[in-house]
Amino acid sequence: MQKIVTFLAAIMVAFTAFLIWPQKDQSEGFGDTDAPDRKETAASDPDPDELPEPEPFELTLIHTNDTHTVMDNIARRASLIEEIRRANPHHLLLSAGDVTSWEIGRKAQDSLANAVFMNHLDYDGMVLGNHEFDLGEGIIDHGPLSTYIKHAAHPVLGANVDFSQDAFLEPYADYSYTEEPADGRINKGFVQTVGEEQIGVFGITQYKEVVTVPGDVSFSDYTQAAKQAVAHFESIGIDKIVALTHIGIGHDRTLAEEVPGIDVIIGGHSHVTTNPPNQIGDTLVVQTGEYDTNLGELKVVFDEEGKIIDHSGKLHPTKNAEIHPDTARVQELFDEALALGIVSYEDFIGHIIKAGELDTYEAFIE
Template sequence: MKSYSKFVTASATAALSISAGSVYAESPFEDVSKNYEEAVQFLADNDISKGMGNGLFGTYESIKRVDAAIQLARALGFDAKDTYEDAGFTDVPARGEWAVNALVEAGIASGKSSKKFGSNDLIARVEAAKWLALGYELTIDFETTKTSFADVNKNWAPYVDALQKSGMAAGKSPSRFGAGDSLFRGEWALFLHRGAQIPDGFELSIIHTNDTHAHIENVARKATVIEALREENPSSLLVDAGDVFSGTLYFNEFKGQADLEFMNLLGYDAMTFGNHEFDLGTEPLAEFIKNARFPFVSANVNASSDSHLSSLMNETVTDAPMDGKVYNGIIKEVDGEKVGIFGLTTAETKTISSPGDGVVFENYIEEAEKAVSSFEAEGVSKIVALSHIGFQDGGGDNDVTLAKEVEGIDVIVGGHSHDQLDEPYIDETGDEPTIIVQANEYNKFVGTLDVIFDEDGLVIEYAGGLIKVDEQNEDDTYVFEENEEVKNILATKYTPAIDKMKAKVVGSASAALDGERASVRTKETDLGNLITDAMLAKAKTIDAETVIALQNGGGIRASIDAGDITMEEVLTVMPFGNALAIMDLTGAEIKAALEHSVSADLDPETNTLSQNGAFLQVAGLKFTYDSSKTAGARVTSVEVKEGGTYKVLDAAKTYAVATNAFTAKGGDNYEVFKTAYEEGRVSEPGFVDWETFTEYLAANPQVDASVEGRITDTKLPQ
């Protein structure tokens, strides 16, 4: 395996720029100002220049051609002990002969004439531009005849242009390069230092987001960040690893189209599907895809049998993708190099979302291997996976396993697990390293990754980090200003409707209601009781025989403060729009479901159940369990409220049980519910959870919910 390294320390909050982060010893020179300090120390540390003696570097002294040649030769790695062809110059001092000969032999420098190098002449800025462009092998367009500088003629224009585009040099003013001006030794040090930072190989820059979940309230600042990154590197790829859908009022109102307008405006290059893209079935997703001005990649989602998605799917890898279509993979050309991009979505989507029967989630390892093979068959050796399977997620598929199992993936841009990877993770299992990145959630961060490939397409260097979109200064102002165009679109087109929804009061709570993740996924809570009471009340209007309601803790996403309850709070608590379902279950099946509900491992720190989205909040029954017992044999008693009194659960009796459609179809791995659904024992009235909840609040405007012993762990002190 070839060597690779992390080539920068990426911290791009305010500066939005990549720079080499080296730590130097204290400068030995007395005449070096702060602007030149790092560059001069770089030359000293790397034996490129020892200065002029007597503690002076000669920062503001003009540099002679022979001295510039010696320093450039050293910086480029030429060795004074090696033998080079004699260039034939008669004016080169012995100390500089090796360097001049080396540069001439390499085609980097030339003499003033066939016999004279011009050793003691001062090197002009345009001459320096040519040496640097040739020496550092910059991309030079020899057809260039003009630059933005009036004092650069056509003979020097290609080299000055190359320096400008590489970021190595700017002019002395917007219209003047200082073409004939001589260089100070300090300026030459700056050039050589910058040259040392230019990657040796093809550099791919990726800007990435994931799990934004309709949090577009800060999209104007996000736009500023992305535009600055794109201005810094116009060839950057902008990609998303899924879960744009679900999470805020913007999604409830606009079903992803608000997010999409800004994604189109920012110029995303590709996106893969997250599990939440399927929360409302496939029709809203199909509209999202159709209106996108970029392609989607999905190697393991087969929707050929889905009525809404089938016409959009293309089971192929292509170098000519169309906007608003889905491909197994796409090939993008970046600075003349081909880059392959494919997508993966977690197989858990089938159980944690609502994709319907027409969507199949195929094995992610097998489909990734196929995608890599397809790219390689097209001569593509630089491969990026947009992955919505989680970083080290325990759901059976994750990025670390993908990196270990599938050879040939260079970069994995991840999502699903909401990990905040402040630095890239590198896996070294196979013959080639794989870099994994993920940018947390909710548009809090924009991720950056720069990867350098060698000529064989192998990652040899990398750098990455997260830019905090809402970063603030010490005076509490935002570091990033809002993009005015994006700000105006958000304010005029989308925010008014959201403000109306936010302002609506739908009830009142006498005390705060606990919907914290650590609570609703481990124990009975007052908010869980209120939600299931509302569900049971609604179900009884449809089927009066309904006696039980069950709500998965993972579907409760926030608490409610004491006082007025607004629509904003309700939709934040229940953002997924899950519809009501009523199941016919035996007592034995109900007990099996309760066992699954409390099957999580014990948390060693709290000695209570670990958080589990499958944990059920309940109404119409109460049960006890012993968490110290083996999972699957913990439930010790179950009673069902019938006719106003609690009765022992009858294993053979059939009960009508309300839940949400997600859980009823086997979400959170409720196999017992999935069986009932497949056997036709589930009806789907279609009332969404937040509507059911707000109806209940309207009928009971003064909420006084409490924890009342519906769920009891007998292991704990009572």
């Protein structure tokens, strides 16, 4: 009897040991679809060394400056712009200011006509030049400039300009770096999405008493304004930054040296050409000359960190371009004006307005 008891006790100990012994994963080998095949999992994990390199981003900047109401090239400039846009899917069209002339007596119609034709060409933005602020000879306020801004189908920039004391311009001033660019607003800068990339654009201008009487508008240091603009864009993760400036080529070069982070400076005021583009450190500086003689085209290639790794720039003489059919009537009116002895661009604008043609132009899209 004692042997039987001992035998049964041994069986119980063995059975208990079996129950508490670590068991093999029962899912292995039983076709459990929830359990991944370790070989397949290892094979599907990407090798960091084999990941595709990020594609560089190419941006084409089409630019003008100091056009000063020269209107007889509008139809040719339109053809050049459309041609560049068609060849380059990622593009911006920008003006570095002084779109109006210094013929102060007819500033109101001058400002209106420039707004209409820049809308027709579908500009993405412009910075105010010193001649936009002209006063004198019958122009005692900034009503003409407010006419331009009110009709502009693009943001107008002035990061270092205080409009708060000017009754005509303050209603249009936002003092912001907007991520939602709006027509007919004055901003310090704006963010434009091109393709899948975001581009920060800001604008600064300079006041010189010998050229312009600014009235109730005041200007702050442009270098500090540029540093603030770059700091803002970088704080929201934007590493592709374009400055539209109307301060002159010498100041542009100084700006490039003193404000790191600006990739491209599109400048005006000096009436000079940069061909090829000036490169100061990591910054490219360009201007097109004067009086709509050239249309600028600057291609820049950015790496994944927003650094320019390649670029090429050229100036397209507008006189060599074809007349765009959508704008051909402008050329016809210009020829009519010449036949009538109208030789100034301001009088030509009056001729367009009198002919009832000014309000027929809407932006054409590539």
